[in-house]
Amino acid sequence: MSGNHPTNAASHDGDRVSIAIGDSLALSVGPLLALILLIVSLAQGADAPRSYDPGAALTNGLGMRFVAVQGTGVQFSVYEVRVKDFRVFVRESGYVHLRETADPNSRMWSLDRDGYKQRGHSWENPGFAQTEEHPVVGVSWYDAKAFCEWLTLRERDAGRLPANREYRLPRDHEWSMAVGLVEEDPAKTPEEKDEQIKDRYPWGEWPQGQPPPKGAGNYAGAEADDGRWPDNLTTLDGYRDGYARTAPVGSRSFKPNKLGIHDLGGNVWEWCEDEYRPVALVRVVRGGAWLAAR
Ligand SMILES: [Ca+2]
């Protein structure tokens, strides 16, 4: 699903933000978005030292937990990156967030009753309440990459990460494997794969005319229409999850998937490493978000 919104802040196909697991979204890498997170994966090297087991779960120095995703050689964070994880990065590295640069396009776009606008919001103040346990939002693809690079060096310096491993964003195919979409052809571009697998959702099947099952994920249920919801966006008929915006990661309201990964469907989108199509300054996000209603 290619973005045609003037801001590229979200690709609404009509009034649709997709939930289906085979769909992806092409987003410009520059602007900061209201709803983006990253899931960090840890690459497996060919000559893994014995002290490190790529098939095992691990917890890093920030307390982020990772599980192995079979068939990929990488481990995925079980949670979307939290506000507190990103806060350590900014504090320790002195990272200058893109909103502070001269490029006005790099400032965060956020959704309110009047649609997407730049309102001076940032990851620290996204315009809705967030605790330290909520997923960080307002993070560009570049910010996400910088976080991964910083975390790689931090963990290596502390002796927790071998030199042949790194933190990075998941590739589009790795994200598909993590969500259970194992039949996709990894040689195809995200654009070629987009919307090719129909009627598969993070929780399984979704019969016409029925709401998603209770606890399916943080999507745009009836609660999203809280007076700050644009008239041209729909909400899910018959579904209510209790979170009008983001939910804290690992909320008991929503079940993790078979691998133990939370919120791959919904809450906030996950940045992926890939370009949506070759030679295009747009990257891929996956997984729907709190504003998705189909
Ligand atoms: Ca919701």
Ligand SMILES: [Ca+2]
């Ligand atoms: Ca998500």
